[in-house]
Amino acid sequence: MPFYKDKYDAIVIGGALAGMSCAMKLASEGKDVLILERHNLPGGMATSFVRNGMEMEATLHEMMSLGPTEDPLYIREYLDEMKVAIDWLRVPEAYNLYSPKDDIDIELHAGRRPDGTWICADEIEEQYPGTKGEVNRLLELCKNVYESVLFLNDHSISKAQMLLQHEPLVKTAGYSAKEVIDKTFDLPLAVKKILSAYWIYVGQPLSTLPFTIYAFLMADYMIGGSYVARGFSHEMSVAMAEKCEELGVQFEYGQNVDKILVKDGKVYGVRTSRGDEIHTDYIASAPYPNTVYGKMIEPQSEVPAQARKYANAMPMSVTNFSVVLLLDQKPEDLNIHDYSVFSSDIPFDTDVFWKEGRQLGGWDYLTTICLNYANPDCVKEGMTSLSITFLPLPESFMDVKADDYFAVKNKVAKEMIDRVSDHLGVNLLDHIVEIEIETPVTMSHYTSDYRGGIYGYQQSMDNSVVARLEDIEKEFYIKGLVGCASHQLVGDGMACNINNGRIAARTILTWMKEAEK
Secondary structure: OOOOOOEEOEEEEOOEHHHHHHHHHHHHOOOOEEEEEOOOOOEOOOOEEEEOOEEEEOOOOOEOOOOOOOOOOHHHHHHHHOOOOOOEEEOOOOEEEEEHHHOEEEEEOOOEOOOOOEHHHHHHHHHOOOOHHHHHHHHHHHHHHHHHHHHHHHOOOOHHHHHHHOHHHHHHOOOEHHHHHHHHOOOOHHHHHHOOHHHHHOOOOOOOOEHHHHHHHHHHHHHHOOEEEOOHHHHHHHHHHHHHHHOOOEEEEOOOEEEEEEEOOEEEEEEEOOOOEEEEOOEEEOOOHHHHHHHHEEOHHHOOHHHHHHHHHOOEOOOOEEEEEEEOOOHHHHOOOOOEEEEEOOOOOHHHHHHHOOOOOOOOEEEEEEHHHOOOOOOOOOOEEEEEEEOOOHHHHOOOOHHHHHHHHHHHHHHHHHHHHHHHOOOHHHHEEEEEEEOHHHHHHHHOOHHHOOOOEOOOOOOOHHHHHHOHHHHOOOEOEEEOOOOOOOOOOHHHHHHHHHHHHHHHHHHHHHHHO
8 A cells, every 4th residue: 555645635844833733723624634754753842851761851941821721821722622631730930030230039920910910010019119000011011912912813904903903012013122111111120121031032132022022922921821741841742743643644753855846836745755755735844944945845946036035034043052950959959949040140131142142152141940840740759850041043053063062062061050050059060960961953953943943033123923924925935835833923932833833724724715716
């Protein structure tokens, strides 16, 4: 029997979160779908690994857009709709910001009081009296923008309706987070810094980060909190893969797509590295446009000039450098008392941190995550799971030679461990049982993501999500081909990728309906 069918309704290139999300939605609508995944596991970066008999979380710091079961946010609603069962654990706090040069040491929690005020506003008020009203007002604005973005994800409306029904979004859409916060809210500088700590999760300084993105991120985290999977991010990936197969998706591993076949401006199939030619009229593609238009489209004469310009003009967002540690004592004995800590060794300044992202090491703003506090069973009794992370730009590693790679990554990792050790007053090097160092090169090799990108393209004022939503149809340069990964609309996190997959599926379903007319 032939390994593949003669033709599928749709082919998804890549079995990461976006690809599986897309396939689930298509299959739930009765479509015949094939996923081709080059790796031997589902989930892409949403995975874990085992060292010395112990599982270590590879990437998932926290999952946004879920909310509690009794008041779910949009990703939990979508996973529930698809009947994907994942054992989510609530992260205890939103974050801690430790910036001694600013005299800042504060812990914030997500959620709202019965009267509608925000818990974190009360916590900030305790240290900065007189700020509660303005913090509440800022977060209410964030909430309004957040709700508008979610509505526009699923609805098309006129500009007049936009102005009437989504005034906060319209009024702030053309401004950076820094501009809106500075000009609209009377807050001391320290409080502005406290409310800017999440910037690292979008990889853009506040001076160029669209307020829309800032608002969505803050509202999402502060409304519903964040979560991790009890069985690590691998549990999430396996649950989605199993649901795909339950819905009839053919999920094939170890299958690298070499070419996307195009004729007369429309896709008609793919060719794998082993030589299989598989036909379809619709493709959802995880590879970045840089890769797709640069070498995957066959023949290359079918690539429109505008598509090449688009791919070359889009600046890459951040990649990842993480040190993942298993330590031989419990957190309290290592002076680790919180799940999530953002720490700065210099006065907090997102523009400075952003510039540091272009260099190799010497990063002054680090994120530490102690998984024990969200998932007490993540390690053996008496041990600690700790990760130390910075999100540099891809160019930070571009000049590293192959012969120097291991020495460079070890040097940077030790520098990060030493900095956190100084903060804790404990030499972590004396307590390491297992260690893994993840670099931009790791990301590039493991997933084939262009230049190791984890967040797609930069969400800057020159390329905001609002503008991209407005012009999304202009990015469909080849009929039947849609992006399906972090490079799509908003790429800052796993929840966004699940939503991007849902959007890709909806786009393909719309095309199918139009073709039937």
